[in-house]
Amino acid sequence: MSLIKSLSQINELKRKMADKSKKVKIRLMYKIILIITLLLILAIGIQTYLTVNYERRTLTRFMLEEGFRTSNRIIANIEDNKGNISVLKRQIAKEISFHQKIVFYKIAKPTGEIYLSSDEGETGRFIDYSIPPTNGTIVQDSSHNGEGIKLFISRAYNGDVLLLGLSTRSVEHAVNEMIWRNLQIAFYLILMSLVFSYILASSVINPIKKLTEGAEEIGSGNLDYRIDIRTKDEIGYLAMAFNKMAKNLKESRAELEEYSRDLAKMVDERTKELNKKIRELKDAKAATLNLLEDMDKASRELRESYQKLAEADKLKDEFMNIAAHELKTPLVPIMGYLSMLRDGSLGELTKEEKDSLEIIFRNVNRLKKLIDDILDISKLESGAMKFNMKDVQIAEIIKNSLEDMRSYAEGKGLTIKAEIQPNLPPIQGDKNRLMQVLTDLIDNAIKFTEKGGIVIEARREKDNILVKVKDTGIGISKENINKLFTKFYQVDSSLSRRYGGTGLGLAICKRIVEAHGGKIWVDSELGKGSTFQFTLPVKKQTPKI
16 A cells, blocks of 8 residues: 555656646747747838838938929929910919829919919919028928828019929828738738747757756756756757756765865864954953043043134134224224315315325225225124115116226226116115125126126026126136135235235125025136126025124
8 A cells, every 4th residue: 555655646746747847838839939929020010110111201202303393394384484374274284184193283473362273263362371582492291182292382583483282192002002011921921930930949848848857856856867868959068067067966965065074173263263353352442442532532622722713713803893993993084184185175286296195095995995894794703794674676786886886997998787687576685785795796807807898797597686797807716716705815915916905805795695695606717707696585584694
């Protein structure tokens, strides 16, 4: 009974393996047939598409050439038979008899009034197509009585206009015939490919079945099993590779057992080394803790140094603020006396005295500008500056600033103009401070421009007003652009001595614009000029200081 039971189990296992191989065979055969058929359909489809497109373009080109020749002959008849309608009509009828594609024609005067047509009911009407402005021919795709046509519109030298419609039905008919022929050919080719695919798949499946059985045997641990396939193709080489793999696996199993013994010995040795490294890491941990304590001490000392620097910076700002106030107090009466002297209120002056007084007056103004800048930057940084926020028109601010600086620009031979988008909405801002920003930017543009001019632009961009001050001056190098809005920063000290300046103007402009909720930046290239730009929000915002 035990032997019978074992035999039945073996037969059941063989039956299951046979069913599995059969399923693999069926699935693989279908895949081979399907792939070959799909590739053939794809190739036929591409070839048909390319052939049909080429044929359509060729036939269309021939039809266009024929249309141009016919139009030219009829135009020649129009010019030769001007005023002789009956002769012209006979000539056109002759052309139509030669060219069956012509579905209609219309001939109109230069005014567009039709005086001869294949449809006599249209005589006296006006054409509603675009006419060439000079003698020549244009072609349009159109339709006539539901049929696609090529419409040729020609103008003769005497001004008359010809409309000639050629049917595209013959082109479409030829293309449809070609498609039908290709479909018939494709049908027979697909039938042939199915037969060929079946034969090819059958020749491949049997060796693959043997490979599958061999792989299952080797996979189950029977490393003495060998696959009997002796063909000189890829499948034969694959069977040889399977047999070689089984042999190598058998040898590798013995080597692996020996290697496992050696590995256990190595693990013991590595464990001892690891314990040693752990002890070393504990020592390193203690050293790291000591280092962290030193770093913490250094960090506390650094914070104390920073606090001292902050206090020194605060003392510096307070000193600058007090010094500026103390300097400005005597400066006001000095400027008053200088103005009285220059105006002659205290007596007439000689020319040399006036020139000397003018130099003094300019330098006093520079000193006043420096003091005002120091006071402004001090107020902005401390939050003491107050803004009188109201609804203001940026166009008005630009025009006022431009007029204030016009004489300065024209004195250097420069042009200055404004390009403002109409109907810009009002913004919330301090008019005087915004004029200060714009005047400083225009002053810089004039100062560093020797020829060309300055353009002030303003336009709306979403919820902001964008203002640009563009010049054709000396420009700024890329490495200096990022530092340009820093306090007391000047691109070149030699330029500063030549043109004057404190290095505070752009820093003040930046803080005023940011206090209005905007941004300011510059685009520039050395030797090609600069464009300073800033935005101001249309919506109300509280100044941020």
